[in-house]
Amino acid sequence: MSSQGILTIVSGFSGVGKGTLMKCLLSEYPSEYCLSISATTRAPRAGETDGVNYFFVTREQFETMIREDKLIEYARYVDHYYGTPKDFVVEKLSQGINVILEIEMQGALKMKQKYPESLLIFVVPPKASDLEERLVGRGTEPPEVIKNRLRRAAQEAVYMKDYDYIVVNDEVERATRQIHEIITNERDRVLRRDDFIEKLTQELQIYSQQELK
Numbered sequence: 001m002s003s004q005g006i007l008t009i010v011s012g013f014s015g016v017g018k019g020t021l022m023k024c025l026l027s028e029y030p031s032e033y034c035l036s037i038s039a040t041t042r043a044p045r046a047g048e049t050d051g052v053n054y055f056f057v058t059r060e061q062f063e064t065m066i067r068e069d070k071l072i073e074y075a076r077y078v079d080h081y082y083g084t085p086k087d088f089v090v091e092k093l094s095q096g097i098n099v100i101l102e103i104e105m106q107g108a109l110k111m112k113q114k115y116p117e118s119l120l121i122f123v124v125p126p127k128a129s130d131l132e133e134r135l136v137g138r139g140t141e142p143p144e145v146i147k148n149r150l151r152r153a154a155q156e157a158v159y160m161k162d163y164d165y166i167v168v169n170d171e172v173e174r175a176t177r178q179i180h181e182i183i184t185n186e187r188d189r190v191l192r193r194d195d196f197i198e199k200l201t202q203e204l205q206i207y208s209q210q211e212l213k
């Protein structure tokens with residue numbers, strides 16, 4: 001367990017800037033994290049590439065992945081499926097590499113039930129109106145999709161308290177640093193240091209039985 005990487009799940013309302021934070025985290029600390037690439041049935045946005053931003057698949061392909069147990073979690077989000085391929089996550093964690101999943105709330109809470117040791121971070125805007133401004137400003141979704149996403153944010157708000165940490169995205173570098181510090185501190189949580197604790201305990205027992213030097 002202690003040689004496993006830390007599984008961190010980052011969620012946040014649509015438009016909060018999670019993608020930018022994750023990009024910044026990976027470019028600041030490239031050797032410390034890897035980001036899982038999800039499968040989705042939604043269409044690529046301008047500038048998105050298959051296999052980089054997402055694996056863009058058809059609904060049939062996604063349902064086959066569900067049936068064949070290829071996804072560690074999945075959810076429907078505003079008319080589309082999104083899911084995390086299992087093999088990549090399991091392999092990286094077992095190699096001691098920290099894995100980040102940037103996923104919505106239903107999937108995040110399912111992951112916490114399945115893997116209680118996972119670390120859940122929720123990214124919020126300084127104020128609610130920032131979300132609408134960002135979604136309209138990025139111009140990648142039509143108004144009815146933006147409305148759906150804002151409605152979804154209002155529904156999700158009640159579950160923020162089920163996360164381990166809230167990070168306010170008031171400034172990209174600051175928020176990125178905070179996420180890095182949260183994950184770094186998590187390494188020292190007692191439940192992740194059981195090998196070290198056991199070794200130290202045994203050594204102390206030996207020392208306590210010896211004559212003083």
Ligand code: 5GP
Binds near residue numbers: 011014039073077106
């Ligand atoms: P977008 O369409 O804006 O890229 O993503 C919509 C939402 O789906 C975001 O909240 C994003 O974090 C979430 N999402 C992306 N990949 C996954 C996934 O594999 N599983 C789940 N449950 N949510 C995901």
